[in-house]
Amino acid sequence: MSAAATLPAGIRPGGRFDGWAHQPASYVVCDVDGTLVGPRHDATDEVVAAVGRAQAAGIRVGVATGRMRDAVLPLIEQLGARGPHVLHNGAEVRDDDRLVASWSLTPEQVDGLLELGRSRDDTYVEVYTETGYVVSAMDDRARVHWDILGIEPRGVIGSAADLDGVAVPKATLPAFDLETIPVIEAAVRELGLLAGGAGSPRTPGLFYINATHPEADKGRALARAAEHLGIGMDRTAAIGDEVNDLSMLAVAGSAIAMGQAAATIREAAHLVVPEVDAHGVAVALDALVTWTQG
Secondary structure (H helix, E strand, C coil): CCCHHHCCCCCEECCCHHHCCCCCCCEEEEECECCCECCCCCCCHHHHHHHHHHHHCCCEEEEECCCCHHHHHHHHHHHCCCCCEEEHHHCEEEECCEEEEECCCCHHHHHHHHHHHHHCCCCCCEEECCCCEEECCCCHHHHHHHHHHCCCCCCECCCHHHHCCCCCCEEEEEECCHHHHHHHHHHHHHCCCEEEEECCCCCCCCEEEEEECCCCCHHHHHHHHHHHHCCCHHHEEEEECCHHHHHHHHHCCEEEECCCCCHHHHHCCCEECCCHHHCHHHHHHHHHHHHHHC
């Protein structure tokens, strides 16, 4: 019988299945939009229960998201997820209220992004701090994103100097015209920043380009969180569905893609689980529990 034939129901091999070491997991991070949640703002009962089973089995569960802490805190509390949590697309790692690691933008990079946003009519800029965000303009096209965050912008920013030295872990440029995504991403990279793209089932007409420090992505953040917990990367798992999840899928001991993910994401994973509407993350977590308990 092949190794693939022994996988639990609902799980199939990903593109990197043959390289999977099949180690038990001690820590798993889950992307939010398209993984822990679908079109609704919170997790389903099935997902909440699966997180509980995983943590009861000794597996720490954290989120790995582009969102800031305040915007994802209600979900973390609903799940009872212990963390550590990867926030701001990997620019921040937190264990409860403790800041484990962070990578911030320079004032010059913030000013460059603001100029980019002002020079185009297909995007604008959201500049994030630890507890909130400001914007380059009060653009009503982004209001659906503000609704997802559950927090309105604090105001309009003219330059990085307006922040009075407050650290900026991430800026986000929503693409209002999906055809211009590559152009915006290239402009972000020209500023010496990472351009991590992500979509959300709740905003199918928008795509979010997260601009972060060149050393900040979900993969590096996962590695830093594992180091904080004192576990090897072979005992980590990551579950995701978007381009900005590729870095953590590349380094996790068990890399798991959601069923609705694009082919490139599924090819980068060891395993593929059902889509978000079928509670695929719950299937993944229950499988991790089974393998951990031996």
